[in-house]
Amino acid sequence: MTKYLIRRFLTSLLVILGVATLVFFLLRAVPGDPLGAMLAEVDPTAAEELRRKLGLDQPVYVQYVLWLGRLLQGDMGNSLYGSNVSVSRIIGEAVPRTLSLTFLSTIVALAIALPAGILSALRKNSLVDYFFTFFAFLGLSMPDFWLGVLLIIVFAVNLRWLPAIGYAPLSEGLWPWFSHLLLPAIATGTGFSAIIARMTRSAMLEVLKADYIKVAHAKGLRNQVVILRHALRNALIPVVTVMGIAFALLMSGAVIVENVFAIKGLGRVLIQGILNRDYPLVQGAILLVSTIFVFSNLLVDILYTIIDPRIQYD
Amino acid sequence: MSHSISHPPQRQMDALPQRERSRWLWLNALLRRVPAVAALVVITVIVLAGILAPLVAPYDPNAQEYGFMEAPSVAHWLGTDDLGRDLFSRIVYGARISLFVGVVTVLLSMILGVLLGLLAGYYGGWVDNVIMRYIDLQWAFPNFIIAVYLVAVFGTGLSNVIVAVTLAFLDDFARIVRGMVLSLRTQDFVIASRATGARDLRIMLRHILPNAAAPIIVQATVSISAAILAEAGLSFLGLGVKPSTPTWGLILSDARSFFSRAWWMAVFPGLAITLTVLSINFLGDALRDIFDVREYAD
Numbered sequence: 001m002t003k004y005l006i007r008r009f010l011t012s013l014l015v016i017l018g019v020a021t022l023v024f025f026l027l028r029a030v031p032g033d034p035l036g037a038m039l040a041e042v043d044p045t046a047a048e049e050l051r052r053k054l055g056l057d058q059p060v061y062v063q064y065v066l067w068l069g070r071l072l073q074g075d076m077g078n079s080l081y082g083s084n085v086s087v088s089r090i091i092g093e094a095v096p097r098t099l100s101l102t103f104l105s106t107i108v109a110l111a112i113a114l115p116a117g118i119l120s121a122l123r124k125n126s127l128v129d130y131f132f133t134f135f136a137f138l139g140l141s142m143p144d145f146w147l148g149v150l151l152i153i154v155f156a157v158n159l160r161w162l163p164a165i166g167y168a169p170l171s172e173g174l175w176p177w178f179s180h181l182l183l184p185a186i187a188t189g190t191g192f193s194a195i196i197a198r199m200t201r202s203a204m205l206e207v208l209k210a211d212y213i214k215v216a217h218a219k220g221l222r223n224q225v226v227i228l229r230h231a232l233r234n235a236l237i238p239v240v241t242v243m244g245i246a247f248a249l250l251m252s253g254a255v256i257v258e259n260v261f262a263i264k265g266l267g268r269v270l271i272q273g274i275l276n277r278d279y280p281l282v283q284g285a286i287l288l289v290s291t292i293f294v295f296s297n298l299l300v301d302i303l304y305t306i307i308d309p310r311i312q313y314d
Numbered sequence: 315m316s317h318s319i320s321h322p323p324q325r326q327m328d329a330l331p332q333r334e335r336s337r338w339l340w341l342n343a344l345l346r347r348v349p350a351v352a353a354l355v356v357i358t359v360i361v362l363a364g365i366l367a368p369l370v371a372p373y374d375p376n377a378q379e380y381g382f383m384e385a386p387s388v389a390h391w392l393g394t395d396d397l398g399r400d401l402f403s404r405i406v407y408g409a410r411i412s413l414f415v416g417v418v419t420v421l422l423s424m425i426l427g428v429l430l431g432l433l434a435g436y437y438g439g440w441v442d443n444v445i446m447r448y449i450d451l452q453w454a455f456p457n458f459i460i461a462v463y464l465v466a467v468f469g470t471g472l473s474n475v476i477v478a479v480t481l482a483f484l485d486d487f488a489r490i491v492r493g494m495v496l497s498l499r500t501q502d503f504v505i506a507s508r509a510t511g512a513r514d515l516r517i518m519l520r521h522i523l524p525n526a527a528a529p530i531i532v533q534a535t536v537s538i539s540a541a542i543l544a545e546a547g548l549s550f551l552g553l554g555v556k557p558s559t560p561t562w563g564l565i566l567s568d569a570r571s572f573f574s575r576a577w578w579m580a581v582f583p584g585l586a587i588t589l590t591v592l593s594i595n596f597l598g599d600a601l602r603d604i605f606d607v608r609e610y611a612d
Contacts, residue, residue, distance in 0.1 A: 018451050019463075026467040137599075141592035143543055145550050146566060146584030149573070153581075157574045164573075252458035256547050260570075271551050274466045282466050293455060 001305070008301065012294045019290045020283070024067060027279055028060050076287070077280035087284040090269060095288060097167050098265035101188065101254050102292075104181050108189035109196055109250070116193070117200025117239075118232065124205060132197060139194030144253040148187035148260040155183060165262040184261045188253035195249065199242045203235035210234075237308045244300040251293050266292075343604045350600035353593035360590055364409030371403035375560045383576040393578040395568060401578060404560040405586050411561040412587070415472075416542035419479040424534055426480070427487025432518050434488065435495025446492070452485040458544050465553045472555045479544050483537050490533055494526035528605035535598035539591040546587050562587045 051057050058066070070077070076087035116136075120129045156164035162183055168176035207213065208231055216226045255267030262268070270285035272278075344350050363370045373380070378397045386393040392401040434445040452460055464478035498504060499522070507521050548554040549563030557564070562583045569579035 015451060015454050019455075022451075023463060023467065137592060137595055138588070141539065141595050142588045143546055143550075143563075143566075143584060143591075145547060146580075146587065149566065149569070149580045149584065153573050153577050249456065252456045252462075255459065255462065256551060259551055270462065270466070271553070274462075274470070275552060277469075286463055286466065289459065290455065293459070297454070 076284040104185035105189035109193035113193040113196035121204030136194040353596035373400035423483040427484035431488040431491025435492040539594040
């Protein structure tokens with residue numbers, strides 16, 4: 001197990017380094033540079049000087065080694081725009097926002113998906129089942145940013161129950177944090193919940209056929225106990241398997257939904273960076289999005305072993 | 315004697331090769347499924363509306379000559395936007411670009427992905443290694459994130475979005491095809507074909523590829539709906555087409571400053587995306603059942 005974890009950890013680092021390296025070289029292979037765009041017309045000598053200061057006059061492989069060295073010290077450079085704030089600071093402020101959003105989205109998704117999936121399985125081919133099936137398809141087909149927009153129109157603009165945009169850190173209290181994140185979490189969590197609900201349904205159907213469920217019923221356990229303790233626990237194993245895949249959806253959802261709700265998380269930082277051609281910021285954001293992504297997949301793999309002790313890695 | 319002409323002998327019917335008769339069985343099975351048929355009808359309507367946009371749209375999609383943000387009415391079925399453009403006409407024209415990008419990117423990424431998968435699976439060795447290490451890297455991330463990364467590198471705009479989405483979706487095809495090739499490569503009919511002196515290219519294209527067609531078609535359906543969503547997302551974020559071009563994502567994005575005054579600007583373009591993607595997903599689900607393709611997940 002330890003050996004497996006170490007190997008997986010190192011592979012994960014390699015994937016992140018691979019992405020960072022590809023992005024580094026591709027950004028420099030594409031014609032046109034931001035400094036040229038910013039300064040060349042105004043003052044060519046200033047552009048030259050700034051380029052030298054930023055090391056952009058060096059060969060690309062030298063830049064890469066220097067960049068990698070600084071990166072290992074946690075230095076991701078400075079933003080090219082505004083007051084040239086350091087990228088690490090911008091990203092450091094963004095990460096908790098994105099993590100809060102994905103965390104709450106997962107909760108929302110599970111809160112919808114587990115009851116829906118269990119009910120569908122218990123009432124297979126009933127009207128309830130078809131209803132949830134249709135909604136699962138709808139949840140997967142609806143753009144998350146559109147759902148976000150609809151939620152803003154209904155709950156923020158018309159009913160005025162929740163704030164439409166922005167973010168409040170947890171330090172300002174649980175309610176401000178929660179109320180700002182609830183609508184975006186529903187917007188990102190819905191597509192995620194569709195996948196989980198479908199998986200819960202088919203896993204439950206499979207498990208309910210098993211002999212140990214018959215035994216549990218036969219020995220007179222209450223239906224609720226059989227379903228929640230005996231069936232659900234075993235049905236959760238394949239569900240956790242798809243969590244890893246579904247998390248992909250959640251992360252890409254967060255990137256776009258943050259922009260709908262003006263939450264300055266990694267997604268918004270990344271998109272603003274792209275729009276401004278702020279390369280150091282883009283590089284940093286990509287690095288962090290990738291890191292969160294790769295390591296949450298690793299976390300899901302470890303989660304299997306906790307839910308199902310029969311699974312062993314070596 | 316005359317009826318023997320109109321009713322050919324049964325023997326002749328049986329003489330039809332097995333393949334000829336079974337070729338259309340899937341269509342039969344498809345048409346028996348109500349959701350799939352409904353989805354097919356919706357898709358046909360949307361595609362036709364897009365192709366025939368100049369005939370279908372009552373107004374010029376870019377004419378700014380009507381009232382600002384007028385609610386839906388008989389004259390403007392879906393209302394007008396903040397610049398006084400007819401929303402229905404913009405959404406009809408939007409179908410063109412959204413569907414075009416969805417279909418073209420998936421066709422391109424299918425061709426590239428199939429090619430890479432064939433090469434990797436068929437030749438194995440270092441070819442396989444080089445191709446699959448890259449595919450694995452891309453596979454580690456969701457397609458939309460890859461598309462955003464690529465737009466970050468190539469820059470914004472419609473043609474860059476097409477390139478980005480094409481590249482972002484090819485790993486799914488490459489993995490499926492490589493898996494199929496690996497299992498087909500050692501089958502008797504492939505070995506027999508090689509024994510008769512068929513060249514690699516012929517074996518790959520004539521013998522292996524047709525047998526991998528079903529999962530590729532199912533994947534293509536899934537990918538088209540995902541690609542339409544990706545384009546809409548990128549345009550919504552301002553990374554896609556240039557402003558004023560009507561695409562569903564951009565029309566929706568235009569609505570962002572006017573939530574409190576003009577809900578129709580936000581609701582209808584999103585509805586168009588959802589309806590299209592929902593229909594394609596229903597169709598894809600039916601195809602998956604019919605072709606008996608298991609979901610590729612690992």
